[in-house]
Amino acid sequence: MQITKPSIPRGTRDFGPDIMAKRNFILDHIKKVFKKYGFLQIETPCMENLQVLTGKYGDEGDQLIYKILNSGNFSENLSQQDWEDGYKKLTAKIAEKALRYDLTVPFARFVAMNRNDITFPFKRFQIQPVWRADRPQKGRYREFFQCDADVVGTHALLCEAEIILMIKEVFENLGISAYCIKINNRKILQGIAEAIGKPGQESVLCVAIDKLDKIGIEGVCNELKEKGYSSSELLLIEPLLKQQGDYPSKIEFLNSFLQNSAIGKEGIAEIEKVWQLTESLSPNFAKLELDLSLARGLSYYTGAIFEVKALNVQMGSISGGGRYDNLTGVFGLPNVPGVGISFGIDRIYDIMEELGLFPNQYLHSSQILVTFMDEKGFNYGLQLAQMLRNAQINTELYPEPSKIKKQFEYAHKKNIPLVAIIGEEEMAENKISVKNMRSGKQIRCTITELISQIDAYENM
Amino acid sequence: MQITKPSIPRGTRDFGPDIMAKRNFILDHIKKVFKKYGFLQIETPCMENLQVLTGKYGDEGDQLIYKILNSGNFSENLSQQDWEDGYKKLTAKIAEKALRYDLTVPFARFVAMNRNDITFPFKRFQIQPVWRADRPQKGRYREFFQCDADVVGTHALLCEAEIILMIKEVFENLGISAYCIKINNRKILQGIAEAIGKPGQESVLCVAIDKLDKIGIEGVCNELKEKGYSSSELLLIEPLLKQQGDYPSKIEFLNSFLQNSAIGKEGIAEIEKVWQLTESLSPNFAKLELDLSLARGLSYYTGAIFEVKALNVQMGSISGGGRYDNLTGVFGLPNVPGVGISFGIDRIYDIMEELGLFPNQYLHSSQILVTFMDEKGFNYGLQLAQMLRNAQINTELYPEPSKIKKQFEYAHKKNIPLVAIIGEEEMAENKISVKNMRSGKQIRCTITELISQIDAYENM
Numbered sequence: 070m071q072i073t074k075p076s077i078p079r080g081t082r083d084f085g086p087d088i089m090a091k092r093n094f095i096l097d098h099i100k101k102v103f104k105k106y107g108f109l110q111i112e113t114p115c116m117e118n119l120q121v122l123t124g125k126y127g128d129e130g131d132q133l134i135y136k137i138l139n140s141g142n143f144s145e146n147l148s149q150q151d152w153e154d155g156y157k158k159l160t161a162k163i164a165e166k167a168l169r170y171d172l173t174v175p176f177a178r179f180v181a182m183n184r185n186d187i188t189f190p191f192k193r194f195q196i197q198p199v200w201r202a203d204r205p206q207k208g209r210y211r212e213f214f215q216c217d218a219d220v221v222g223t224h225a226l227l228c229e230a231e232i233i234l235m236i237k238e239v240f241e242n243l244g245i246s247a248y249c250i251k252i253n254n255r256k257i258l259q260g261i262a263e264a265i266g267k268p269g270q271e272s273v274l275c276v277a278i279d280k281l282d283k284i285g286i287e288g289v290c291n292e293l294k295e296k297g298y299s300s301s302e303l304l305l306i307e308p309l310l311k312q313q314g315d316y317p318s319k320i321e322f323l324n325s326f327l328q329n330s331a332i333g334k335e336g337i338a339e340i341e342k343v344w345q346l347t348e349s350l351s352p353n354f355a356k357l358e359l360d361l362s363l364a365r366g367l368s369y370y371t372g373a374i375f376e377v378k379a380l381n382v383q384m385g386s387i388s389g390g391g392r393y394d395n396l397t398g399v400f401g402l403p404n405v406p407g408v409g410i411s412f413g414i415d416r417i418y419d420i421m422e423e424l425g426l427f428p429n430q431y432l433h434s435s436q437i438l439v440t441f442m443d444e445k446g447f448n449y450g451l452q453l454a455q456m457l458r459n460a461q462i463n464t465e466l467y468p469e470p471s472k473i474k475k476q477f478e479y480a481h482k483k484n485i486p487l488v489a490i491i492g493e494e495e496m497a498e499n500k501i502s503v504k505n506m507r508s509g510k511q512i513r514c515t516i517t518e519l520i521s522q523i524d525a526y527e528n529m
Numbered sequence: 530m531q532i533t534k535p536s537i538p539r540g541t542r543d544f545g546p547d548i549m550a551k552r553n554f555i556l557d558h559i560k561k562v563f564k565k566y567g568f569l570q571i572e573t574p575c576m577e578n579l580q581v582l583t584g585k586y587g588d589e590g591d592q593l594i595y596k597i598l599n600s601g602n603f604s605e606n607l608s609q610q611d612w613e614d615g616y617k618k619l620t621a622k623i624a625e626k627a628l629r630y631d632l633t634v635p636f637a638r639f640v641a642m643n644r645n646d647i648t649f650p651f652k653r654f655q656i657q658p659v660w661r662a663d664r665p666q667k668g669r670y671r672e673f674f675q676c677d678a679d680v681v682g683t684h685a686l687l688c689e690a691e692i693i694l695m696i697k698e699v700f701e702n703l704g705i706s707a708y709c710i711k712i713n714n715r716k717i718l719q720g721i722a723e724a725i726g727k728p729g730q731e732s733v734l735c736v737a738i739d740k741l742d743k744i745g746i747e748g749v750c751n752e753l754k755e756k757g758y759s760s761s762e763l764l765l766i767e768p769l770l771k772q773q774g775d776y777p778s779k780i781e782f783l784n785s786f787l788q789n790s791a792i793g794k795e796g797i798a799e800i801e802k803v804w805q806l807t808e809s810l811s812p813n814f815a816k817l818e819l820d821l822s823l824a825r826g827l828s829y830y831t832g833a834i835f836e837v838k839a840l841n842v843q844m845g846s847i848s849g850g851g852r853y854d855n856l857t858g859v860f861g862l863p864n865v866p867g868v869g870i871s872f873g874i875d876r877i878y879d880i881m882e883e884l885g886l887f888p889n890q891y892l893h894s895s896q897i898l899v900t901f902m903d904e905k906g907f908n909y910g911l912q913l914a915q916m917l918r919n920a921q922i923n924t925e926l927y928p929e930p931s932k933i934k935k936q937f938e939y940a941h942k943k944n945i946p947l948v949a950i951i952g953e954e955e956m957a958e959n960k961i962s963v964k965n966m967r968s969g970k971q972i973r974c975t976i977t978e979l980i981s982q983i984d985a986y987e988n989m
Contacts, residue, residue: 071584075641075860078576078626083639085646086569086653093570105918107895107925109546109943110553114672115575115628115658116538116595124531135576136598138624140662144616152612156604164598166538168575179543181535186545188942190928193546198575202600212574225928227911234915349908350915400535435567448809451687455694455810458565465567468650468685482648483569 080203080211086434091427095243095417096196099216102238103194106231108218111193113175115200119167125174125399133201136164168200172215173396173409180221181400189222208415219409221396226339228408229373229392230346233357236377236388236410243417244426247380248387251360254340255370255391257323260333264326265305267298275364278310286310312361316344319359336372343373369393373408379420387416429484436523437487437503439466440476446491453489453501453516460520480506486527489519505529540663540671546894551887555703555877556656559676562698566691568654568678573635575658579627585634585859593661596624628660632675633856633869640681641860649682668875679869681856686799689833689852690806692870693817696837696848699872704886707840708847709816713823714800715830715851717783720793724786725765727758735824738770746770772821776804779819799832829853833868839880847876889944896983897947897963899926900936906951913949913961913976920980940966946987949979965989 077083084092100110122134143163151162169175172195180187196216205211218235220228233250240248255271262271277292284292289310290303298306309326312319320337327333340359347357365374372392379387390410397405421427437457441450447470454466465485467476473490480488490502495513503519503526504511510529514522537543544552560570582594603623611622629635632655640647656676665671678695680688693710700708715731718738722731737752744752749770750763758766769786772779780797787793800819807817825834832852839847850870857865881887897917901910907930914926925945927936933950940948950962955973963979963986964971970989974982 070859072861073581073584073859075581075638076578077574077581077638077642078578081574081576083574083643084572085639085643086571089570089572104894105921105923107923109894110549111546112544112549114537114541114543116541116660116672118536118538121533121535121537124533133600135600137628138596138598138620140593140595142616144612144619152604156602159604160598168597178535178537179545182537183543183545188939192925200576212576220928223928227926227928231926346911349911399530399533401532434564434569451806451809461565463565463567465652466687466691468680468683468687479648479650 078211080205080209082210082212090434091421092414092418094427095414095421096216098242099239099412100194100196102235102242103218105238106192106235108192108194108220111176111179111195112197113169113172113179113195115168115198116166117169117175117178119161119165121178122167122170122174126170130170133203134170135168135200135202136160137166137168139163139165169197170201171199172197172217173219176217176219177397178400180405181397181402184402187222190220190225190228191222192218192220194218208419210415214414216412216414217409219396219407221405221407224406226342226373227346229343230350232375232390232408232410233343233347233354234350236375237351237354237356239412240377243421245379245417245420245424248356249378249380250357251363251376251378252340252343252357253360253363253374254336254372255374256332256336256339256372257327257361258336258364260327260330260336261306261309263330263333265302267302274306276366278362279364279366281310281362309361316359319361323361339372365389365391369395371395375410379416382420382423384416384420387413387420389413435463435465435483435485436527437462437464437489438476438480438483438485439464439489439491440473440480441467441470441491442473443470445496449491449496450489453491456516457520462520462523477506487523538671540665540669542670542672550894551881552874552878554887555874555881556676558702559699559872560654560656562695562702563654563678565698566652566695568652568680571636571639571653571655572657573629573632573639573655575628575660576626577629577635577638579621579625581638582627582630582634586630590630593663594630595628595660595662596620597626597628599623599625629657630661631659632657632677636677636679637857638860640865641857641862644862647682650680650685650688651682652678652680654678668879670875674874676872676874677869679856679867681865681867684866686802686833687806688868689803690810692835692850692868693803693807693814694810696835696870697811697814697816700837703877703881705839705877705880705884709818709838709840711818711820711823711836711838712800712803713820713834714796714832715834716792716796716799716832717787717821718796718824720787720790720796721766721769723790723793725762727762734766736826738822739824739826741770741822769821776819779821783821796832803833825849825851829855831855835870839876842880842883844876844880847873847880849873895923895925895943895945896987897922897924897949898936898940898943898945899924899949899951900933900940901927901930901951902933903930905956909951909956910949913951916976917980922980922983937966947983 116137119136123131147162151159198212198214200212203209236250258271258275262268262274273296277289281289293303323337363374363376370391371394374391375389376386377388388410392408394406396407439450439454441447450466454464457464486506488504488506490504495501500513500515502511502513505526508529576597579596583591607622611619658672658674660672663669696710718731718735722728722734733756737749741749753763783797823834823836830851831854834851835849836846837848848870852868854866856867899910899914901907910926914924917924937948946966948964948966950964955961960973960975962971962973965986
């Protein structure tokens with residue numbers, strides 16, 4: 070037999086039992102909130118037809134899509150010319166399928182294909198891996214999960230407010246209390262471009278001010294200068310970049326700054342409506358912040374945009390999303406607007422780990438390990454284990470005769486909080502001894518007592 | 530904008546909200562049972578290094594592995610010779626990674642790589658998609674899920690008995706009552722090969738008798754004849770193929786048939802021990818059947834083998850598994866025995882659908898839709914929806930002013946069982962009307978009553 074050296078591809082990860090339990094802790098909380106607001110789960114295949122993905126992420130994105138080699142003899146019909154044409158043209162001839170790059174394009178494809186069966190407004194969530202042939206580095210993987218919720222088929226701003234509430238509930242339920250939800254509106258950014266005499270040129274502006282956090286006001290101004298902004302135009306933008314103060318004063322600033330921009334005023338009205346709906350649903354919610362420098366890069370957003378930042382930790386945004394006008398137009402189904410949010414699972418995981426927010430009892434699979442000394446104890450343990458399981462208690466019976474020390478070590482390493490001990494005395498009395506592995510406390514009880522008191526024993 | 534025709538690759542599937550809810554119903558039940566017996570979840574990457582997979586599934590299997598084209602300029606270092614060498618050699622030069630073909634090899638790779646961190650015996654479960662470049666047909670997909678549980682690092686036969694109990698609990702909890710667990714042991718098949726004078730040649734035997742269901746006794750005998758079995762040898766096997774009667778009579782038959790085979794007698798002893806442990810854990814469990822013609826093809830099993838058949842429906846096996854001696858030897862970690870079970874999710878789904886076993890209340894995400902007539906009703910509805918959600922009730926508020934008929938249609942199509950109606954009278958009385966969408970019954974109540982009685986209203 071030839072030995073293979075075991076390894077995994079760079080930029081991919083195994084999730085062992087501990088990591089998996091913690092990831093599920095996060096995902097279960099998020100799913101529960103999604104469902105509470107009426108979102109339904111879907112899944113799409115990991116493999117998509119390459120032509121479904123190509124051209125949707127820009128040239129750079131296309132290069133990062135993993136292509137799947139056609140099965141069978143992929144090279145049989147290729148000519149000398151095909152080989153010489155270079156890898157880009159060649160790819161299309163030897164790879165029909167690819168791994169999805171995100172969940173948004175497959176979702177749009179799903180909506181377009183199932184338009185007749187879907188009830189609109191359609192609220193869906195989707196939690197699946199995506200792949201990018203990016204250079205791996207700390208916090209950036211080639212295979213990673215996205216966790217998205219979108220409502221499509223409605224312009225209603227209630228959806229924006231409900232998304233804000235979902236964000237609030239997710240982070241509250243996870244125990245992350247220091248965070249801030251930044252909100253802005255692309256129409257405001259469009260209005261600003263108009264107000265400074267650059268109508269229709271908000272994308273340069275967006276790309277630049279998106280970097281405000283990283284490069285500061287001076288950096289943004291330098292970048293805009295390079296892109297052709299004059300000093301007087303930059304002077305007009307400065308108050309925007311320096312904006313401080315509370316929500317009413319920002320709205321006041323905008324009302325005056327955008328007084329001559331119809332689109333800008335529409336953006337202000339949308340922000341105000343979302344703000345009012347949020348206040349109505351969750352009075353005095355203090356974590357929402359209007360951030361006029363929020364731009365969310367060059368994406369397809371057309372209305373509200375969101376970003377969530379964790380405070381007190383060094384970390385980029387941990388969630389983000391926004392409203393778009395036309396999700397499925399590229400698949401031949403025009404006029405499907407929507408709004409969505411994406412939770413950054415990996416970063417949320419890192420924050421929870423850093424702040425010690427994973428509760429211990431969620432992380433063990435079995436609540437109790439049944440140990441024994443000999444064959445007689447094993448037979449007693451068999452019955453006990455099954456009675457515990459019949460009472461819906463996650464239970465393990467050590468599978469083979471072993472030194473008691475080894476069995477305890479097993480419980481300790483697997484983070485099992487309780488150990489049942491079966492000795493001669495216990496069997497004679499028809500009882501068991503139960504040891505709490507954390508506190509070291511031990512009691513003797515009947516099986517009925519163990520079943521009814523097990524949670525108390527776990528905390529004794 | 531260029532329009533892309535939306536499509537998905539042959540042999541792959543989208544899971545829309547209804548299918549997804551039903552799949553989750555099955556998977557949630559299975560996970561619960563796995564956890565009850567102390568199994569911990571892991572996940573491995575979908576992409577593996579190609580060399581980890583190659584050579585593990587036979588030549589035919591290797592051809593069915595989906596390879597991932599190297600990113601960037603994959604063809605730049607290829608010579609004319611490489612192009613002419615044919616696609617098999619070429620593949621290794623342009624594809625370093627591949628999609629996993631099953632969960633077993635990645636699990637073995639995981640155990641070998643993490644040997645120092647794993648607590649043995651290691652009980653893991655894993656539910657993830659796998660890919661095979663097979664010809665798609667009814668019930669056979671190119672992307673499908675496997676749902677596996679294995680215990681590795683112990684020879685203890687308790688594990689076999691616990692697997693039988695897990696199978697029992699899964700199918701009972703799902704409501705599938707007509708099924709049968711067939712069990713056999715590879716050592717018995719080895720013993721039979723010895724007993725008929727063909728020691729070490731049990732694989733021919735296994736492959737042939739594995740087809741008993743499909744081709745009958747005559748077919749099996751013909752196949753064995755072709756493989757060089759003489760008429761007198763076939764005569765010896767016949768009683769085995771015709772075996773009927775209960776468990777004790779089969780054991781009696783084996784005790785006599787295998788009296789001169791040490792390995793055969795070991796197999797009998799193992800079966801008897803597993804039988805006795807199962808009886809001890811679950812007295813009078815009548816669905817276990819010793820089937821001496823069960824062989825499970827050419828796989829790597831070395832001890833117990835299992836297969837679960839649904840009765841009263843036309844369907845192959847819906848679960849299968851067995852014991853193996855050497856999971857990780859190929860990755861340089863010898864002597865890791867184990868035993869595992871795999872649940873056939875797609876077939877279980879089909880059976881549940883055919884028998885109408887999916888409970889309705891599991892399949893709606895929201896329990897209630899809040900409808901309204903006008904702006905005032907919307908504002909009242911906002912408060913109501915949030916109070917319901919705060920009481921952990923999955924709630925939707927129709928997002929925009931619409932005809933009441935349209936809102937009801939939405940509830941109907943989304944299978945939402947209750948609709949809250951907010952009219953002038955309701956608001957004046959500080960109440961709501963609640964309509965049960967199935968029975969058509971309607972009552973008027975306070976919000977407090979709705980929250981405390983919602984499950985009753987769902988069944989009124």
